[in-house]
């Protein structure tokens with residue numbers, strides 16, 4: 001073997017989805033596409049890459065470090081899309097701006113973010129999601145939360161929870177504290193990564209009173225059912241946070257009508273890694289997976305950045321994360337078995353082709369042997385590969 005033999009590799013954070021995995025992905029995506037259309041959502045497909053100015057609208061400065069960048073022939077910077085919310089906001093504010101509102105759009109796509117790769121968390125990954133544009137208020141948020149729950153049920157998961165937070169709850173507390181924007185940002189970063197020790201250290205040097213520190217330190221621990229919202233309401237002293245809690249209670253009331261409220265709880269410590277959220281935020285979790293299966297929320301300012309001032313809300317689900325959770329929980333996606341294997345004796349290829357074409361016309365999954373084989377060998381091969389039927393042409 002030559003010393004410099006070429007070993008083909010794939011880039012960091014990418015994966016080949018082979019055979020069964022690719023089939024499972026397609027089955028899950030197919031059933032989600034049907035679910036979304038049953039809820040009145042229409043599919044959109046946008047370019048894989050766009051100009052950096054477009055795709056980083058509202059995502060926060062941190063996102064610049066996480067996008068894959070390259071240049072076009074005119075030296076303009078392009079990026080691979082890190083999510084679909086921004087491209088959909090662009091489409092809604094441009095080509096779809098004169099259509100009736102609200103707009104209900106869905107997507108199934110790969111997205112790209114530079115991350116520390118691990119199982120269920122690659123740099124290229126697949127999302128199924130919806131965006132509901134042009135509708136303010138809890139009715140739209142409740143629809144999105146209910147659909148997030150249905151999405152996970154449709155994928156085959158049973159053991160999961162969708163947690164709801166509200167960015168204005170934390171914003172109100174930050175404003176109440178009088179901390180500098182820089183210190184507020186540090187606190188939010190510690191909360192995004194659920195780093196309670198780091199949060200404690202930042203608060204200890206923040207100059208806040210002990211009472212104010214204790215209040216902010218408690219935020220990540222504020223999760224539970226509706227009683228927790230009442231408890232949180234007693235802790236805060238500002239209208240923004242109180243209105244945020246009322247908003248969550250309104251959404252929760254509507255969710256009861258969808259029959260999904262047992263899958264929903266509250267977590268006031270949720271801070272998403274995109275800066276564009278302006279209201280309710282959601283994250284879906286399942287045991288055994290240390291990161292959310294789905295995430296989303298309300299983003300009422302993003303469309304204004306594209307020139308059309310409309311509210312919006314939505315969520316996206318990580319397809320590989322769902323498949324990984326199902327595998328870990330022993331839930332199988334039933335992949336259709338191969339149906340017919342057509343083998344043939346020496347000189348009988350033409351009638352075998354005819355037989356194969358007939359089976360395919362009849363809608364049966366059919367594989368045709370490409371070389372002659374003895375019947376006993378063909379029988380062995382067909383049963384080892386799990387075919388339902390062998391047709392042997394002699």
Ligand SMILES: N[C@@H](Cc1c[nH]c[nH+]1)C(=O)O
Nearest residue numbers: 083085296297314315316
């Ligand atoms: N784009 C977000 C999810 C989302 C959809 N709509 C609103 N938020 C993400 O990838 O996490």
